[in-house]
Amino acid sequence: MKFIEKGKEPAAWKEYRETPGVDFDAIPELKEALLQEQGYICCYCMSGIKESNMKVEHYKARSVYTDLKMEYSNLFAACKGNFCSDKHCDTKKQNTELTIHPADSKSNCEKILGYKLNGQLTYPAEYETDIEITLNLNNSVLTSNRKEAIYTVALALKKLGYKKPIIERQISKFSSKNDAGRFTPYCNAVLWLLRKKLSAN
Numbered sequence: 001m002k003f004i005e006k007g008k009e010p011a012a013w014k015e016y017r018e019t020p021g022v023d024f025d026a027i028p029e030l031k032e033a034l035l036q037e038q039g040y041i042c043c044y045c046m047s048g049i050k051e052s053n054m055k056v057e058h059y060k061a062r063s064v065y066t067d068l069k070m071e072y073s074n075l076f077a078a079c080k081g082n083f084c085s086d087k088h089c090d091t092k093k094q095n096t097e098l099t100i101h102p103a104d105s106k107s108n109c110e111k112i113l114g115y116k117l118n119g120q121l122t123y124p125a126e127y128e129t130d131i132e133i134t135l136n137l138n139n140s141v142l143t144s145n146r147k148e149a150i151y152t153v154a155l156a157l158k159k160l161g162y163k164k165p166i167i168e169r170q171i172s173k174f175s176s177k178n179d180a181g182r183f184t185p186y187c188n189a190v191l192w193l194l195r196k197k198l199s200a201n
Contacts, residue, residue, distance in 0.1 A: 017070040034056065045135075076102060
């Protein structure tokens with residue numbers, strides 16, 4: 001997971017939700033605002049997403065918290081959670097409530113979660129249900145994807161040499177959106193490795 005800084009709701013979404021009689025609808029302007037806000041990665045697994053392969057996630061389920069179904073602060077962009085047979089993210093979560101929150105600055109998910117070289121997420125025991133069951137973020141495909149991201153950068157660093165300025169440039173790169181406004185998929189797994197190498201330098 002990557003910490004998400006929620007911004008102001010887009011004007012088109014505000015206008016839509018204030019229209020008398022409307023119900024929730026993932027209008028294109030809402031999807032685009034969420035994608036831009038998150039740098040085109042899933043709010044849970046950090047896989048790359050775009051409008052054609054995303055869904056609007058209600059952190060607090062709209063079927064339970066009807067008063068929040070149009071609230072922008074409760075909305076995120078998530079992958080469809082079905083690019084493998086082992087469902088994950090919102091598709092697995094459904095209406096289950098989470099302890100971990102992608103936009104909670106007080107309990108920053110980036111400080112809670114760690115990684116292993118094999119791509120597995122690590123976490124304090126109290127988040128085991130969230131990670132392993134509710135979101136299924138350690139399924140074999142996601143773990144493999146994170147491992148590949150980690151090893152791709154590790155190989156590049158090995159060729160360049162584990163020098164502090166090089167590592168720092170890579171940290172800056174993977175911490176930021178590119179010119180197209182996108183984060184690198186699984187960027188936090190890569191940042192975990194880079195910071196580990198920097199601390200050992």
